[in-house]
Amino acid sequence: MSFSDFSRIRTSLETGELSVTDIVQNYIHNIEQRNDEINAVVSLDKDAALQRAGAVQDRMDEGTAGKLAGMVVGIKDLICEKGKQATCASNILANFESVYDATVIERLRDEDAILLGRLNMDEFAMGSSTENTIYEPTHNPVDITKVPGGSSGGSAAAVAADFCTASLGTDTGGSIRQPASYCGVVGLKPTYGRVSRHGLIAFASSFDCIGPLTHTVKDAAILLETLAGFDENDNTSSSRAVPNYRQFTESPDANIRIGVPEEYFGEGLDDEIREGIRSQLAELEESGAELVPIHLPHMKYGIATYYILATAEASSNLARYDGVRYGHRADIKEVEADLKKEEEALKEQIKLAEGEEKVKLGAQLEDMDSPLIRLYKKSRTEGFGTEVKRRIMLGTYVLSAGYYDAYYGKAQKVRRLIKRDFTKAFEEVDVIVSPTAPTTAFDIGANIENPVQMYLNDIYTISANLAGICGINIPAGTHSNGMPYGMQFMADTFEEGKLFNAARLVEQLSE
Numbered sequence: 384m385s386f387s388d389f390s391r392i393r394t395s396l397e398t399g400e401l402s403v404t405d406i407v408q409n410y411i412h413n414i415e416q417r418n419d420e421i422n423a424v425v426s427l428d429k430d431a432a433l434q435r436a437g438a439v440q441d442r443m444d445e446g447t448a449g450k451l452a453g454m455v456v457g458i459k460d461l462i463c464e465k466g467k468q469a470t471c472a473s474n475i476l477a478n479f480e481s482v483y484d485a486t487v488i489e490r491l492r493d494e495d496a497i498l499l500g501r502l503n504m505d506e507f508a509m510g511s512s513t514e515n516t517i518y519e520p521t522h523n524p525v526d527i528t529k530v531p532g533g534s535s536g537g538s539a540a541a542v543a544a545d546f547c548t549a550s551l552g553t554d555t556g557g558s559i560r561q562p563a564s565y566c567g568v569v570g571l572k573p574t575y576g577r578v579s580r581h582g583l584i585a586f587a588s589s590f591d592c593i594g595p596l597t598h599t600v601k602d603a604a605i606l607l608e609t610l611a612g613f614d615e616n617d618n619t620s621s622s623r624a625v626p627n628y629r630q631f632t633e634s635p636d637a638n639i640r641i642g643v644p645e646e647y648f649g650e651g652l653d654d655e656i657r658e659g660i661r662s663q664l665a666e667l668e669e670s671g672a673e674l675v676p677i678h679l680p681h682m683k684y685g686i687a688t689y690y691i692l693a694t695a696e697a698s699s700n701l702a703r704y705d706g707v708r709y710g711h712r713a714d715i716k717e718v719e720a721d722l723k724k725e726e727e728a729l730k731e732q733i734k735l736a737e738g739e740e741k742v743k744l745g746a747q748l749e750d751m752d753s754p755l756i757r758l759y760k761k762s763r764t765e766g767f768g769t770e771v772k773r774r775i776m777l778g779t780y781v782l783s784a785g786y787y788d789a790y791y792g793k794a795q796k797v798r799r800l801i802k803r804d805f806t807k808a809f810e811e812v813d814v815i816v817s818p819t820a821p822t823t824a825f826d827i828g829a830n831i832e833n834p835v836q837m838y839l840n841d842i843y844t845i846s847a848n849l850a851g852i853c854g855i856n857i858p859a860g861t862h863s864n865g866m867p868y869g870m871q872f873m874a875d876t877f878e879e880g881k882l883f884n885a886a887r888l889v890e891q892l893s894e
Contacts, residue, residue, distance in 0.1 A: 388599040389548055392453045396443060403440040403453055406548075407432050407497060410455050414500070414546045420527050423540040425460060425518045426468065426501035439495045449494035451609060456491055457541045457550040460501045461508060462593065463582040464488050471584050472516035473506045475704045475711045475766030485582020486614045487551060487593050494609050499547055503537030506768045507701065508553055508586045510534050511561060511840040514831055515770045522827065523566060525866055529824035532562025532840075535596065539566040542596050549597045549606055553583065555590045556689055557819075557844025560871060563596055563856040564819035567867030569886070570596045571603045572844075574876045575851035576621040578607075579614035587696035588619075590689075590848045600857065600886045604628035607879060623877055631883040637671035639885060641872075642812035646682045647843055653822045656868050659860040660818060663870060666892055677808045677815065681800045682846055686838060688801065689845040691781050691794040698778025701771070706762025713761035719754055726751060773834065802850040809875040814885045816872055817843045819856045823866035843871060853879050857886040858893075 386392050386406070395401040411429055418424050432455070442448040458464060461471045463481035465488075470476045484492075491498065505515040513521040513536025521536045523529040524544035531540040535552030539562035542550050552559040554572035563570025571594045578593045585591060595606040608629065613622040641664065648657055668674050706712040726748065733744045752760070767775070781790035808815060820840055830837045847854040852873055859870035870889060874881040 386545065386548060389454050389602045389605060392548065396453045403436040403443065403497070404433060406453055407436040407455055407499070410499060410545070410547055413544065417524070417544055418546065420522060421524055421540055421544050422519055422521050423503055423531075423537040423544060424457065424500045424546060425472075425503050425537070428467075428500065432497055432499045435497050439497065442495060449496075450605070451491065451494040451496040454496045454548045455499050456496050457500055457502045457538060457547040458488070458498055459504050459535055459538050459550070459552050461504060461553065461584040462487065462551060463584070464498065464501075467501065469584060470517065471507045472504050472518055473766065473768065473771065474517055475763070476584075477517065477711060479710060481582075483582065486579035486616060487610050488582065490609050496609075502541050502550060505534035505536070506771050507584075507697070508534040508555055508558055508591075509697070509770050509774055511557075511837050512825075512827075512830065513537060513562070514827065515768055517768075520827055523824050523866075525567060526824070528826055529866065530565065530827050532565035532820070532824060534558040535570075536562045538596050539563050539568055539570065542566070542568045542598060549595055549602055551593060552596050553586075554592045554594055554848065555586050556693060556848050557841040559594050559596060560844050560854055560856040560869070561820050561840060564869030565824035565867070567858045567869075568596055568598060569600055569603050569858070570594070570856040571607065571879070571882070572847060572854045573607060573611065573879060574621075574853040575848075576619050577853070577877065577879070578610045579612075579617040579620045581614055581616035585700045587693040588700060589696060590693055592848070600855075600883055600890050601629060601632040603855070604632050604883045621877070626880055628880060628883055631880040632887045635884045635887040635891070637667070637888060638673075639814065639881070639888075640673045640675050640812040641667065641885065642675050642677040642808050642815040644677050644679045644682070644808075644815060644817065646679050647817035651821050651839070651842070652818055653862070653868075655862050656818050656822070659868065660816070660870050663859055663889055663892060664816065667888055670888070672888070675812050677812065679804045679808065679846070681797060681804050684797050685801060685846045685849060686842060688794045688797045689841070689849060690777065690838060691790050692798060692849075694774045694778035695782050695791050696778070697774050698782060701767075701775055704763065704766065705759050706766070707758070711762055711766035713758055713765055715754070715758060718757050718761055722751065722754060722757055770834070798849050801846055805846070805850045805852055805873075805875070813881050814872045814874045816870060819843060819869035819871040823862045823864060823868050847873050852876055853882055855882045855886050857889045859889065
């Protein structure tokens with residue numbers, strides 16, 4: 384059985400056609416049937432979900448259930464749930480168990496959502512394909528030879544495969560919207576500060592956002608109403624009132640101004656995707672929308688700016704994983720034994736050396752790491768994967784003495800210019816449109832040895848994170864290769880209502 388949206392589920396529950404337990408059992412059945420080939424769900428707590436379903440059904444029968452009763456939600460494996468492992472798909476946290484709930488988890492539970500399982504991801508949310516993971520790659524449900532996108536690939540694949548009604552992902556540079564495009568679902572990146580980050584294990588703190596992946600725009604709006612709002616545990620969360628986002632999906636206004644930036648439709652974009660989006664825009668124009676050519680002159684610096692700033696923040700955030708306080712710790716006896724062998728070998732070389740060589744070897748002996756420093760190094764070497772190490776090194780480099788002003792300081796200035804471009808554009812238009820990704824999903828393994836090509840998958844999405852604005856992926860069509868592709872709308876800060884309005888107009892075109 385497939386549930387296309389939450390409204391259908393609620394109708395089935397309210398008429399008595401199905402119970403909450405039936406809904407949960409249906410998703411468990413789907414997971415047991417297909418997860419071996421898709422690998423989206425990395426931890427499934429069936430007993431707890433079924434027990435919760437019974438309690439929620441009782442509240443529905445009493446008329447006291449929350450507005451998400453009957454919604455089954457999967458959680459990306461870097462959002463803390465008390466008593467559950469939160470590994471970030473990394474060996475460094477392979478045995479870490481959360482001791483508290485993230486704010487978004489509390490808010491879902493308060494409205495009677497049922498949390499079914501933990502979802503696969505790129506390690507520490509660093510990747511665009513969900514191949515950088517201790518759990519083996521996730522496969523795209525549309526074609527299992529393709530990637531689902533990343534880093535929230537497990538979250539997108541779980542929704543696309545009907546493993547859950549909706550899922551939570553995180554978006555640091557496109558990690559909700561890009562996999563949503565590849566898997567053919569809706570993916571929302573809220574404005575920075577709209578949703579609390581308390582309980583989110585950080586990658587880049589000034590970029591990270593938690594958001595929903597769903598089958599429909601209305602479901603994304605319903606979820607954002609629950610997730611959004613001020614949280615005293617997150618001093619970057621906004622105290623702005625949370626609107627009724629659903630109203631923007633019920634009777635969307637067709638007379639909107641859509642900014643069409645030339646920078647997003649040029650070289651590097653698949654021709655079919657370009658023409659498909661232009662066709663959709665033409666239909667919106669016929670319905671009353673106004674297409675406004677705009678210019679975002681600093682967008683071309685987005686990739687470089689992002690990968691300087693985000694890696695710098697990652698380097699700082701991941702410094703806490705040292706093998707001492709928590710996380711993976713190397714075997715101290717092995718560390719001490721290795722150091723002793725190195726020390727003895729150096730002493731033997733010193734005995735045989737003469738002159739300048741003897742002095743050099745003596746200096747090496749003096750400079751040998753202490754057991755504690757070597758424990759740090761070995762723990763981090765064993766715990767982190769290749770891509771995470773690459774980004775830590777990049778970030779450490781751009782923050783280092785002599786390079787800080789040339790790279791990090793300059794990137795911060797360019798970030799401000801990119802934000803200014805968007806601010807100016809939103810004085811003229813309601814939303815800005817672009818492709819979500821330059822291509823459809825690529826083959827598993829195709830880009831794993833080419834990090835630059837992998838980074839370019841985020842070329843259309845990172846600007847929203849740099850500017851702190853909101854963005855949404857809406858399925859826009861199917862390529863001749865059989866894979867889905869998406870269209871992205873971006874709106875100014877705290878204008879998610881305009882996103883839902885525009886995305887719903889596109890959704891209606893295919894109904």
